[in-house]
Amino acid sequence: MGFVQSLCDHSLFVMCKGDVLVVLLVYVDDIVVTGNSLPEITRVKSCLSKSFQIKDLGILKYFVGIEVLYSGGSVCLSQRKYCLELLNEFGYLGCKPVGTPIEQSHIITNKTDKDEKFLENVNGFKKLIGKLIYLSLTRPDISYTVQFLSQYMHKPCQSHLDIALRLLRYLKQSPGRGVMFRKTGSLDLSGFVDSDWAKCTKTRKSVTGFGVFLGGTLVSWKSKKQGIVSRSTAEAEYRAMCSATCEVMWIKNILTELNVNCTLPVTLFCDSKSAIYISLNPVFHERTKHFELDLHFLREKIASGIIDPQKIASDNQIADIFTKGLNVGKHSVLCEKLGLFDMFAV
Template sequence: MGFVQSVCDYSLFVLSKSDVFVVLLVYVDDIVITGNDKSATENVKNSLRENFLIKDLGLLRYFLGIEVLYSDGNICLSQRKYCLELLNEFGYLGCKPVTTPIEQSFLVTNKCKNDQKILENVNGFQRLIGKLIYLSLTRPDISYDVQFLSQFMHSPCQSHLDIALRLLRYLKLSPGKGISFKKSSSMVLIGFVDSDWAKCLKTRRSVTGYGIFLGETLISWKSKKQNVVSRSTAEAEYRAMCSATCEIMWILNVLSELKVVCSLPVKLYCDSKSAISISQNPVFHERTKHFELDLHFLREKIAAGIVEPEKISTDKQVADVFTKGLNAAQHQALCEDLCLDNMFAT
């Protein structure tokens, strides 16, 4: 049919001929199709009907458990139904909600508190965390907590279950909240990256957190423990910048296949002046020689004009929500910066 498979995402197919542009996204037997020419999309659907038994559900409303809402030219991806079913399954539909997913003073440790034993019902904990992982597809505000709880899938204690149940109480506050895509002429790609040094008290590994925006919309985010121990806050921040740069490279490739032109360099906002200095200084110092591979990668992209690190104040660092627990005011402010919206609110 003339479609070309994306090299960045094998489930994405693109048809581009003269002024006609059609995009096809396939997941098993579920298909999303869009384009700039209505007759071209109809021709694609007719071609599919000739070979397969398909059902046209019209305008996209529901896809893989994600509800698509439209309002004033904006699109919101929400998992309200999925979230309510989750709360109902674990008996938390009538619980008292909390304003933050995790306590600000929480200390990360792999040890069970007060010599607690491993939970007898491990399968129940695993099922809960698995559902929370899928819910985080449209709820970046719970990414940090889900990342932490995922480390104890095989040996959870009561303290870990308490954190997971608190997360359910947080979801009860606004189950309809989701990512909002705002219509904008701006196609500027920017990134925010942060790291919490030696967050885990047992392994002393740091947590990487980043959020990538296209215009005003958050399109990619991650909260993940780093693979190696960083010897300083600058090194931890630097490794986080490298992870964010890899994601930016992938996003730029996907956007180029979708014929979206982004201006370069991409601004990468970091609140560590030391990490930015290391990334821009071509001289290897004693303190940086042990993470030479990451140094070469990031400096290469900076020299090529693909990314440009820039200092940002800590109070404006959006990526903080992916690396640590915050108080209610900070958490709410960052959720607004992440374009999280609840279209079901009256």
């Protein structure tokens, strides 16, 4: 039929004939078809119906548990039904909501087996965290809390369950919240990256957090504990910038396959002046001699004009929501900057 399989995402197929673009996304037995030519989309669906027994459900409204809502020129991806079923399953449908997913002052304790009470029902905790992981597909505001709880799925304590149940109370506040995609005149990429140095008191590993925006809309985010101990804040921030650069390169390659030209360089906002100096300075010196070779690819991308690291004030760092617990005021402000919106609350 003229489709070419994407090299960046094997479930994505693209057909480009002149000015006509049709994109087909497959997940098991569900297919999403879109493009800029309605006759060509109709032809593709007709060809598929000749070879397979398919059912046309019309305009996209529900896909793998994600609700697609339309409002004017905007599209919102939400998991309201999934979230309400989760709250009902664990008996929190009528609970009192809280303003943040995790307490601002929370710390990762380093207690011994004698000091902490471990849960007997480990499977129930694993089931809850597994559902929360899937819910974070459209809820970047819970990413940090979910990645924190995911580290203790093999041997959870009562304190971890308390945080998970608090997260359910936070979800009760706005179960219909999701990521809003708005039409803009720009399709430029930009990213915000941050890290929390030595966050884990047991392993002393840092937390990486970043968000990538396409034309002002959040399209990718991550909150993850780093695999290696960093010796300084600058090193932890530098590792986070490398992770964000990998994600930016992947998104840029997908956009290239979709015939979307991104303006280079891609701006990467970081609040660590030291990490930016390290990335811009190719000189080998004592502070960076222990860095792994793969970390230096960031300098290569900067030298080739693909990435442009920029300093941003800590108060304006959107990626803070992916690396630490915040107070209610700042958490709400960052959720708004991320483009989160609850269409059911209107």
